Amino acid sequence: MAHPRKKIEIIVEAPLQKPVLDWLSAQGVKGWSLFPRVIGGGKHGERSGDDITRAFDNVMIVAVATEPVARVVLDGFHTRFADAVAVVYISDVEVSRADRF
Amino acid sequence: MALSLSPPRGLRHAAVLMTELLHLAAGNLLSPMILAFVLGAVAAFVRSDLEIPEGAAKALAIYLMFAIGFKGGVAMHAASGWALAGAIMAALALSLALPLIAFVLLRGVWQQNRTNAAAIAAHYGSISIVTFVTAAEFLRSRDIPYEGYLVAMTAVMETPAILIGLMLAGGQKSPGMPDRTSERGALFREVLVNGSVMLLMGGFAIGWITGDAGLAKIRPFVADLFNGALCIFLLDMGLVAVRQGRAARQFPKALILFGLVMPPIGATCGFLAAAALGLSAGGAMLLAVLAASASYIAVPAAMRLALPAANPSLSVTLALAITFPFNVAIGLPLYLTVAQRLFGG
Numbered sequence: 001m002a003h004p005r006k007k008i009e010i011i012v013e014a015p016l017q018k019p020v021l022d023w024l025s026a027q028g029v030k031g032w033s034l035f036p037r038v039i040g041g042g043k044h045g046e047r048s049g050d051d052i053t054r055a056f057d058n059v060m061i062v063a064v065a066t067e068p069v070a071r072v073v074l075d076g077f078h079t080r081f082a083d084a085v086a087v088v089y090i091s092d093v094e095v096s097r098a099d100r101f
Numbered sequence: 102m103a104l105s106l107s108p109p110r111g112l113r114h115a116a117v118l119m120t121e122l123l124h125l126a127a128g129n130l131l132s133p134m135i136l137a138f139v140l141g142a143v144a145a146f147v148r149s150d151l152e153i154p155e156g157a158a159k160a161l162a163i164y165l166m167f168a169i170g171f172k173g174g175v176a177m178h179a180a181s182g183w184a185l186a187g188a189i190m191a192a193l194a195l196s197l198a199l200p201l202i203a204f205v206l207l208r209g210v211w212q213q214n215r216t217n218a219a220a221i222a223a224h225y226g227s228i229s230i231v232t233f234v235t236a237a238e239f240l241r242s243r244d245i246p247y248e249g250y251l252v253a254m255t256a257v258m259e260t261p262a263i264l265i266g267l268m269l270a271g272g273q274k275s276p277g278m279p280d281r282t283s284e285r286g287a288l289f290r291e292v293l294v295n296g297s298v299m300l301l302m303g304g305f306a307i308g309w310i311t312g313d314a315g316l317a318k319i320r321p322f323v324a325d326l327f328n329g330a331l332c333i334f335l336l337d338m339g340l341v342a343v344r345q346g347r348a349a350r351q352f353p354k355a356l357i358l359f360g361l362v363m364p365p366i367g368a369t370c371g372f373l374a375a376a377a378l379g380l381s382a383g384g385a386m387l388l389a390v391l392a393a394s395a396s397y398i399a400v401p402a403a404m405r406l407a408l409p410a411a412n413p414s415l416s417v418t419l420a421l422a423i424t425f426p427f428n429v430a431i432g433l434p435l436y437l438t439v440a441q442r443l444f445g446g
Binding site: 016037045052053081082084 | 155158337338341344348350397398401402403404405406409410413414417421
């Protein structure tokens with residue numbers, strides 16, 4: 001049986017990876033996946049994914065959570081990480097094992 | 102009275118010094134290592150698709166750091182531990198003084214805000230291991246010896262400047278950063294056990310323990326292959342430096358001068374420390390290089406974590422695209438000429 005959940009996707013500068021993951025866990029997110037060296041471009045210029053300094057690398061964190069948890073993450077992220085280079089969004093998904101998320 | 106047609110003595114002295122410097126500079130610029138750096142820079146400039154895969158560059162960096170640490174340790178094998186203790190104290194003193202000088206200049210002369218000045222100062226208080234490795238090879242190719250414990254100084258000088266930079270920033274809080282204490286704790290742990298410090302100190306310890314017998318076992322790897330590996334690494338650095346310079350479109354032109362002025366100021370501090378330690382000309386030159394160089398590997402990521410309000414493209418562009426090429430192309434022969442004048446050899 002399918003259960004509605006929210007997918008949280010966070011593209012954030014690599015140096016903040018650990019603090020962001022710690023914070024997600026503290027907000028009630030039970031698990032995550034991470035894509036290292038995410039290439040992209042935007043307000044902060046282009047990010048090539050192979051930066052020697054790591055200061056200009058991005059990672060993408062994907063997590064699935066209940067709607068209340070996802071809302072807390074979406075509403076609180078840019079307050080908690082005010083100066084971070086980051087994009088955060090949530091979307092609707094369905095999962096088969098409700099107890100995992 | 103007969104007029105002498107020869108120039109005054111001071112002028113002749115300056116001319117000899119300049120000829121020596123130009124000779125060294127030409128020899129440096131035409132070395133395979135520097136030409137490989139130029140090749141990388143040209144490739145990036147013409148927007149070639151040439152790239153060194155990240156994993157390969159990382160492996161080369163690990164190799165270079167282990168090899169330079171190991172060779173420093175072997176050189177230390179016969180030396181006294183007291184010399185090492187003095188060197189570590191001097192390294193700490195430089196790590197404290199250099200960011201302060203950079204900070205005062207950036208605030209007073211270049212009118213940078215406190216946060217950016219502190220972040221840039223942290224980069225200049227730390228060191229560039231690639232510049233150091235290139236300088237050590239520059240000396241080796243000229244058969245100029247240097248004290249092995251200089252390698253330990255590189256490891257000591259990697260990280261204290263990060264903490265000084267944070268203090269200079271005034272312990273300011275970014276809005277919504279409530280948990281700075283634990284973040285700083287994480288930062289301290291990260292800088293103290295970061296990979297390059299572990300490799301340098303670990304390689305140094307292994308070289309110190311095993312000495313010449315140890316070197317004999319792995320010489321083809323740590324000595325014979327070294328220059329070739331350094332060539333490819335510097336090629337990558339050429340690519341990275343030019344791409345970084347190009348990426349920083351908003352970089353204030355006036356700040357370029359800081360990237361060129363700070364290295365000789367740092368080198369001067371390095372020479373003062375070298376005089377206090379009684380180093381040889383080779384050792385003094387290497388210490389000047391350490392003090393003149395700026396970090397673009399360990400510090401940028403640490404600053405993003407600890408001082409996120411600072412603009413990283415200012416500090417990284419300065420350290421990587423301006424100071425690094427300056428030191429490698431002009432700084433090495435310049436610092437060696439001065440070191441040989443001041444410290445003999």
